[in-house]
Amino acid sequence: MDEREALIALNMVEHVGPIRVRQLLEQFGEAPAILKASKSQLLQVRGIGEEVAESIRTWEKQVDLKAELERIQQFGCHVIIQSDESYPELLKEIYDPPFVLYVKGQLLPKDKNPVAMVGSRMTTSYGMEVSRKLAFQLAYVGVTVVSGGARGIDTAAHQGALNAKGRTIAVLGTGINVVFPTENGELFERIAANGALMTQFPFNRKGDVQSFPIRNRIVAGMTLGTVVVEANLNSGALITANMAVEYGRQVFAVPGRIDSPRSKGCHDLIKKGAKLCEGTEDILTEFEYLFPVSNRPQSAAQTGTLPTLTLTENERIIYEALNNEDELSIDDVIRKSNLPSSAASVALLSLEMKRLIRQLPGKMFVRNQPSS
Numbered sequence: 001m002d003e004r005e006a007l008i009a010l011n012m013v014e015h016v017g018p019i020r021v022r023q024l025l026e027q028f029g030e031a032p033a034i035l036k037a038s039k040s041q042l043l044q045v046r047g048i049g050e051e052v053a054e055s056i057r058t059w060e061k062q063v064d065l066k067a068e069l070e071r072i073q074q075f076g077c078h079v080i081i082q083s084d085e086s087y088p089e090l091l092k093e094i095y096d097p098p099f100v101l102y103v104k105g106q107l108l109p110k111d112k113n114p115v116a117m118v119g120s121r122m123t124t125s126y127g128m129e130v131s132r133k134l135a136f137q138l139a140y141v142g143v144t145v146v147s148g149g150a151r152g153i154d155t156a157a158h159q160g161a162l163n164a165k166g167r168t169i170a171v172l173g174t175g176i177n178v179v180f181p182t183e184n185g186e187l188f189e190r191i192a193a194n195g196a197l198m199t200q201f202p203f204n205r206k207g208d209v210q211s212f213p214i215r216n217r218i219v220a221g222m223t224l225g226t227v228v229v230e231a232n233l234n235s236g237a238l239i240t241a242n243m244a245v246e247y248g249r250q251v252f253a254v255p256g257r258i259d260s261p262r263s264k265g266c267h268d269l270i271k272k273g274a275k276l277c278e279g280t281e282d283i284l285t286e287f288e289y290l291f292p293v294s295n296r297p298q299s300a301a302q303t304g305t306l307p308t309l310t311l312t313e314n315e316r317i318i319y320e321a322l323n324n325e326d327e328l329s330i331d332d333v334i335r336k337s338n339l340p341s342s343a344a345s346v347a348l349l350s351l352e353m354k355r356l357i358r359q360l361p362g363k364m365f366v367r368n369q370p371s372s
Contacts, residue, residue, distance in 0.1 A: 004100075005065065006031030007081055008072075011100045012063045012202045015052045018096040023047050024056075035059055071203045077104040077176055088112070094221040094247050098200035102176040105196030111167060113290050114144035115283060116219045116244070118237040119153025119229040124262050127153055127230030130254055132160035133352065134227065137280040139166020140354070144195065146171065146223050148215055149188065151181045153229045153237070158191055163350070168195040171222075173215035175205035216240040224287055225250035227277055231265030238265050241274070250286050252277040311354075314339060314347040319356060319367070327366040 001009075010016055010031060024034045027045045034042075034056065042053035055062070072079060079100050080087050086107040091097050117135055119127060131153045135145045139161035147154040149170035161168035170191045172178070176199050179185045188197055200218065201211060216236060220226055220243035228251070231237040241251045253274040256263025270276050277283060311319065321336040322328060328336070334344045348365060351357045357367050 001032050001035070001065075003031050003083075004079060004081055005069065006035055007100050008068060008079055008202075009035060009059060009063050009065045010056075011200070012065075012068065013059050014055050014062065016056065018099055020047055020052060021099050022096075068202060071177070072102070075104070075177055075203070077102055077197075079103070080107070088222040090224070091218065091222040094217070096217075097221065098218065100200060102199050102201070102203075103196050104176055104198075105169075105192040105194075107169075107196050107198075108167070110142065111144040111169065111195075113287070114146045114167075114169065114223045116146045116223040116226040116240065117153070117157035117229060118147055118216075118219065118226060118231075118240045119157075120231045120235045120237060120262055120265075121150055121152040121154075122232075122262070123152040123156075123230050124256075124260065126256065127262060128156045129349070131156035131229045132163070132349075134229070134254075134277075134280055134283075135160030135168070136164040136166075137355065138283065139164040139168065141280075141284070142166070143284075144169060146219055148173065148212075148219055148240075149180075149184060149191075149197070151184070153231075155184060155187065157229075158187060162190055162194055165194075170195075170197050171215050171218045172197060172199040172201070173212040174207045175199065175201050175203045177203050178206060180207050212236060213239055217243050220244040220249065221247055223249065224290070225252060225283065227252040227254065227283060228266050228269060228274070229254045230256060230262045232261050233264045233268060235265050238269070241269055250275065252283055252286075254278075312347070312350070314343050315351055315354075318344060318347040319351060322357060322365060322367050327360050327364040330363045330365065333365060 010021055023045055028034050028037060039053045039057045042048050042056055079102055081100055082092060089112055115138060117131060135157040139145055144167040145157055145161040146169045147157040149172050158168050158170060168191055174180050176197055179188060191197055216239045220240045226241055226244040228237050228241050244251050251269060251274040253266040253269040254277050256266060317337045317339060321333055334341050337344055352359055355368060357365055359365055
């Protein structure tokens, strides 16, 4: 049994978590030696009581390691440990980093400075639109977007990053083979192909009130900062934000309507010192040393040149319909483009995400002008 296999086994033993494993490794030096230790030897380790020592001593009665290794191979995922180069560097800095991570997809060097985007499961159309837009723009300039794969804001964040053909990572609060919510099965496959699915939980673990906060600590711990798009006062997204503060990471909050319960959590964060986020520049300027302006792709508004390779046919039609006139209403855009209203709406949103146009009050649209 090698180090990786022994850590996988320990991860499946009840009552054994990252802190206890760290203490055990300090005593025994390597994971296989922990599994071979006698109960009396285990009891000599600080923080290891009767119950934990007995669980480790009888691990083979609880854990079918061979079956778990077979599931890993059959599912097409792999397990990384802290000594692996691909293990997230920022995650190693927290007090209790997971000692194993199940990964489907790949963690790449370009993922080393990601940004988290989280929010409520029960959201508004405003929250979904803002989440997609921010994630799209972050991914478009090369920032990996991390979220929790949940319904609502998390889903929109992953979708926005994927629509930009960028990188995104979903940290799950379940085993890697459990699709939750069930409607995100196809989305998870896209994430694995353009980033990674990741969890510290073994196969078949269902989500519960304990697993999701554990997931949130990974989201906060592996990222430079956390953007909360929409959250009520008891949202799990605030757990992630509070953990980010504990880890010394930046927290951003998107403001919303003052009479919307979905915005109360964000407004409370802003009152407590979170940075108000009205756009991606508010995020990128906080990490200027990592994402300097000189390294970012210029927008059409800056160059005056339409990036032909990044537009769909519908987007091009809408962009040309706007030309250089004054702002147009959505009805005028639909009339000039001869596109169905649904297709025009999608293209308008995508162009806005790409910073080629902007929406004005009253559903009016105008091209962004090149900077002088």
